[in-house]
Amino acid sequence: xxxxxxxxxxxxxxxxxxxxxxxxxxxxxxxxxxxxxxxxxxxxxxxxxxxxxxxxxxxxxxxxxxxxxxxxxxxxxxxxxxxxxxxxxxxxxxxxxxxxxxxxxxxxxxxxxxxxxxxxxxxxxxxxxxxxxxxxxxxxxxxxxxxxxxxxxxxxxxxxxxxxxxxxxxxxxxxxxxxxxxxxxxxxxxxxxxxxxxxxxxxxxxxxxxxxxxxxxxxxxxxxxxxxxxxxxxxxxxxxxxxxxxxxxxxxxxxxxxxxxxxxxxxxxxxxxxxxxxxxxxxxxxxxxxxxxxxxxxxxx
Ligand code: ATP
Ligand code: ZN
Numbered sequence: 302x303x304x305x306x307x308x309x310x311x312x313x314x315x316x317x318x319x320x321x322x323x324x325x326x327x328x329x330x331x332x333x334x335x336x337x338x339x340x341x342x343x344x345x346x347x348x349x350x351x352x353x354x355x356x357x358x359x360x361x362x363x364x365x366x367x368x369x370x371x372x373x374x375x376x377x378x379x380x381x382x383x384x385x386x387x388x389x390x391x392x393x394x395x396x397x398x399x400x401x402x403x404x405x406x407x408x409x410x411x412x413x414x415x416x417x418x419x420x421x422x423x424x425x426x427x428x429x430x431x432x433x434x435x436x437x438x439x440x441x442x443x444x445x446x447x448x449x450x451x452x453x454x455x456x457x458x459x460x461x462x463x464x465x466x467x468x469x470x471x472x473x474x475x476x477x478x479x480x481x482x483x484x485x486x487x488x489x490x491x492x493x494x495x496x497x498x499x500x501x502x503x504x505x506x507x508x509x510x511x512x513x514x515x516x517x518x519x520x521x522x523x524x525x526x527x528x529x530x531x532x533x534x535x536x537x538x539x540x541x542x543x544x545x546x547x548x549x550x551x552x553x554x555x556x557x558x559x560x561x562x563x564x565x566x567x568x569x570x571x572x573x574x575x576x577x578x579x580x581x582x583x584x585x586x587x588x589x590x591x592x593x594x595x596x597x598x599x600x601x602x
Pocket of ligand 2: 368369
């Protein structure tokens with residue numbers, strides 16, 4: 302019994318070495334979607350929001366909970382091998398990391414906003430103005446690229462109140478719906494960057510870690526594909542089958558099964574969300590009936 306226990310110890314430490322270390326936001330807008338994506342990838346982590354790290358029970362991964370601003374630095378320094386973080390933070394921090402995959406959540410844009418009553422005629426409006434932002438690096442690159450000289454006033458939060466209290470003439474901040482701008486008497490005047498959460502990785506991953514990352518990326522890509530596609534089932538009269546099949550892209554070709562009712566078939570296929578309504582209308586016009594659309598959980602192609 303004793304020897305058995307000793308024998309398992311080296312195994313455990315070898316396993317430790319080969320775990321992929323992932324940094325995600327501790328709390329905030331990216332936290333829940335990061336956990337949800339892991340879950341959809343079949344990775345269950347013991348819930349440890351108040352802890353610094355948590356382990357997955359069914360994948361060799363260790364999750365670190367950090368402030369989003371610190372994630373690029375930790376990944377560059379290999380404290381974490383990979384991280385989920387907004388592109389806005391990646392471009393602002395300019396750390397030596399690689400962006401591997403867009404994750405499809407945390408969508409927002411970094412925009413310029415000016416007073417609601419200002420007559421914004423174009424980027425030249427900003428010449429000589431005072432601009433408040435938490436993104437001085439991205440903003441100064443943008444101004445330089447457009448040949449505009451302005452004074453950048455860096456503040457870490459509540460940027461939208463700066464014009465109202467006379468601290469700035471304009472702001473550069475993250476926007477999703479625009480309601481915060483509106484409530485502060487501002488209007489969006491220029492988009493600098495479209496952003497979403499991305500997976501970043503350390504530039505010097507060991508082969509062993511890269512193999513684990515490839516497994517994770519494969520799962521993430523399957524989840525993303527599934528989100529963009531729907532499974533469709535419909536009934537079609539046999540004399541309309543070829544017309545209906547021609548409308549369906551499918552993964553290879555649609556599945557066609559005879560119905561109990563003579564002269565009818567059931568057709569199954571996969572549709573992309575973007576073409577969805579167009580194709581449904583055409584299918585109805587072509588004689589399809591009893592159309593059922595169901596979500597796909599994973600899609601392996
Ligand atoms: P932390 O405490 O981790 O530093 P934070 O206050 O900097 O958190 P959040 O407000 O939680 O950050 O936003 C995290 C990320 O969510 C942003 O960097 C951005 O990529 C994304 N995001 C999506 N929509 C928005 C939005 N409307 N406003 C701000 N960030 C958004
Ligand atoms: Zn932050």
